[in-house]
Amino acid sequence: MDTRLDERKKKILKAIIRTYMETGEPVGSRTISKYADLNVSSATIRNEMSDLTDMGYIVQPHTSAGRIPSDKGYRLYVDELMKEKEEEIAEIRDLMIAQTDKMDKILKKVAKVLASNTNYAAMVTVPQYSGSKVKFIQLSRVNPQQLVAVVVTDNNVIRNQIIELDEEMDDETILKLNLLLNTNLNGVPIQDINLGMIARLKEQAGMHSSVVATVLDAVAATISVDRDDMEIYTSGATNIFKYPELADKSKASELISAFEEKQELADLVKEHMSDSENTGLSVYIGEEMPIKTMRDCSVVTATYELGKGMKGTIGIIGPKRMDYENVVDSLKSLKVQLDNLLKNKT
Amino acid sequence: MDTRLDERKKKILKAIIRTYMETGEPVGSRTISKYADLNVSSATIRNEMSDLTDMGYIVQPHTSAGRIPSDKGYRLYVDELMKEKEEEIAEIRDLMIAQTDKMDKILKKVAKVLASNTNYAAMVTVPQYSGSKVKFIQLSRVNPQQLVAVVVTDNNVIRNQIIELDEEMDDETILKLNLLLNTNLNGVPIQDINLGMIARLKEQAGMHSSVVATVLDAVAATISVDRDDMEIYTSGATNIFKYPELADKSKASELISAFEEKQELADLVKEHMSDSENTGLSVYIGEEMPIKTMRDCSVVTATYELGKGMKGTIGIIGPKRMDYENVVDSLKSLKVQLDNLLKNKT
């Protein structure tokens, strides 16, 4: 049997998927035969559908029910779709501006907008500072027993920490440390700052005082990004109740838990970001999904990139009969939304 | 009719509530008659239950079903309970330490612990800095066009912001501003820092340069707490699926949405914190609840207070047949959990 699909089979598959998306119910041959640009009778459709079932693109929940698309069917549909839409998404990557100050609020808003636009659940990760560099470091004395360390990176992210001292530190030492830190760390990408580097700094400091060591360690901790603690904002988790096939209690409960916990989502995103050089769109359908509790869903993720190597991910989680086209369009409209959001700030 | 309850009626009511908490199903006279320290037949119980129904402490979902406690019944039960337990909670207030650095993580954990201990949904608000004072302010130049403002309060909360400048600012001006800020704002409670004060500072600065004005405004913004943006961490929202009376789709969806959005929760907490001088426990039962979507629930909130006037709220949201005793105990055990958490950090 030819594994290749002729034009008509494709059209029929597309019609099945589209109809199923709308109704959420198995679609029969008669429904499809009425489809606009397909002037054949239901019997013909039945024959074709039988073929499509054999090839695995659609399945029958039970004899004498209509057909619903299989994961494989969705996959074909999405792949065809992507061909047309891929380039449109490319723009999203470059549109976000590093206004990291109120970033969390903006991202929360983004998640909300996405969720309400699409009627699916949405998630947005805080961009990871991959490749950003140290621009400015300063230690200041708050009181005799406390320093505050402030680090600014070249994408204007501020990190800081209070350092409690066991013994006092004189002004001269602080000055010296500031100089040392700035001359050695300025312009250094933060992921290059590791224990070895800190050890070398300690040596250069030429002092064996434990206070200095403490301070340097604290500074290192301040700078270094805890890779595990990826923040994720979600919204619209309850949208899943709109899709009966996801909304039964046990499934819904698991799904929403997964959303609430975010840990698994974070893992997914991490994998997605590291696994491929892919900065565009990915779609996980059903069994392709690494998160078990989401095997009944589809997930569309898009990587975005702010200036200077900050990467984040936007994702939509919905039922397999997700309206993939609409999702893609929403990601586009998101661009507009973001533009507005960022414009409304100084 | 006497509105007062005799000892036996109380016992029966208590038994009904306890049994209903466990099973979640209307409880009948026979069940209660088997209750340990109550040696009467089911017929007698029926008579008493009939009385209790008339008095409004319990209701019958339909004729020939058992009885379930009414809001009024729960209220009585809780009030009785509180008498015994009130003092035990008082301790919680003073137990949290202002380790505000990793505060968000701790609070997230707290929410999680509470949720899993109680099997209800939990929420924790970030403490509001009411009454904390400015301890340290510093402006530093990051590059010719950028300053970074760092403010430390006396409970070691750091706030900071990058200030973009239209024109350069010389070192001398920065030094002058730092001096001005510290001499004028040190020790001042942050809620006292308002526009008038900033205006006076601008005057004192003795310069009419718009740059100075910009910087001062930015500093003010950095310091001032946006009262509306109360952060709330929630956990265990999906626990509501464990209680059939809350788990039907529309209710569950609304409830979880309310949890996700947090806005209404924030309003509730705000009201609760301002409305009374009450720093202990409050319990909202059913119709007493200001949030409409939560009218089928009960909510237990407790205010905690960190050193130096930072107040936050912990809350448990569950079904009306919530195990109030257990919740109270959990709040106690929370104290231990927190102690450990805080000890494990330097």
Place this chain on the structure above:
DNA sequence: GTTAGCACTCCCCTAATTCGAGTGCTAACA
């Protein structure tokens, strides 16, 4: 290759039935 026709399948919906927990009432008893 397409189509009409037809028997057959199997889920879904509704109605009817049964089942049983629980009540309210009455009458008898201490």
Place this chain on the structure above:
DNA sequence: TGTTAGCACTCGAATTAGGGGAGTGCTAAC
């Protein structure tokens, strides 16, 4: 007067039975 046993009655929940109908697969004709 309060307590208890007994009993008829009620009403929701669970079960069963039976159309109804959408949809299929197959066959035969075009």
